[in-house]
Amino acid sequence: KAGVTQTPRYLIKTRGQQVTLSCSPISGHRSVSWYQQTPGQGLQFLFEYFSETQRNKGNFPGRFSGRQFSNSRSEMNVSTLELGDSALYLCASSRAGISTDTQYFGPGTRLTVL
Amino acid sequence: DQQVKQNSPSLSVQEGRISILNCDYTNSMFDYFLWYKKYPAEGPTFLISISSIKDKNEDGRFTVFLNKSAKHLSLHIVPSQPGDSAVYFCAAIIQGAQKLVFGQGTRLTINP
Numbered sequence: 001k002a003g004v005t006q007t008p009r010y011l012i013k014t015r016g017q018q019v020t021l022s023c024s025p026i027s028g029h030r031s032v033s034w035y036q037q038t039p040g041q042g043l044q045f046l047f048e049y050f051s052e053t054q055r056n057k058g059n060f061p062g063r064f065s066g067r068q069f070s071n072s073r074s075e076m077n078v079s080t081l082e083l084g085d086s087a088l089y090l091c092a093s094s095r096a097g098i099s100t101d102t103q104y105f106g107p108g109t110r111l112t113v114l
Numbered sequence: 115d116q117q118v119k120q121n122s123p124s125l126s127v128q129e130g131r132i133s134i135l136n137c138d139y140t141n142s143m144f145d146y147f148l149w150y151k152k153y154p155a156e157g158p159t160f161l162i163s164i165s166s167i168k169d170k171n172e173d174g175r176f177t178v179f180l181n182k183s184a185k186h187l188s189l190h191i192v193p194s195q196p197g198d199s200a201v202y203f204c205a206a207i208i209q210g211a212q213k214l215v216f217g218q219g220t221r222l223t224i225n226p
Binding site for chain 2: 004031033035040041042043044045048050055056058090092097098099102103104105106107108
């Protein structure tokens with residue numbers, strides 16, 4: 001069974017631009033969650049979607065947004081990029097959600113903001 | 115506000131010995147705890163978990179201990195093997211909240 005895929009794997013943007021990252025969950029998984037990994041903060045929860053509905057979100061500014069499509073694929077968008085947004089962005093999928101199932105992570109998208 | 119803390123950024127252990135990774139939490143509402151392992155250029159993979167109603171859970175070479183009164187959990191790896199070299203993340207859940215709170219991670223290096 002194919003794992004979680006994330007595209008693109010690497011991305012370089014400049015300050016002020018916006019970026020969209022994509023996550024395709026494992027087939028049959030309806031929950032997708034997103035995380036930001038930075039050296040000092042570890043992994044920080046961004047948001048979780050299930051059946052196109054956001055069920056929870058972390059403490060990130062409104063510049064970070066996401067959505068989920070009817071096929072469970074998810075995108076996250078960061079507008080007005082700042083240098084501090086440089087990070088590895090990971091998504092994870094599961095059948096029913098974080099509270100009930102093991103999370104399977106993708107390899108991540110490495111975003112560099114110059 | 116770091117609710118889950120891993121105070122040791124790195125740990126070096128000799129092959130065959132025990133590795134002990136520690137994690138502290140501040141939120142008493144957490145009722146389920148997990149450990150993930152991450153290799154470079156890969157996403158984290160689930161290793162082992164423990165419910166707050168238990169104080170120990172074992173899976174092969176991996177054992178997780180939970181001390182609720184101290185708000186502390188630890189992961190023991192016995193015996194340590196070179197393939198265990200990775201970054202280990204502790205994480206916690208409040209059941210029903212659909213949110214996973216991670217620690218900062220500990221880089222474990224197993225020396226031959």
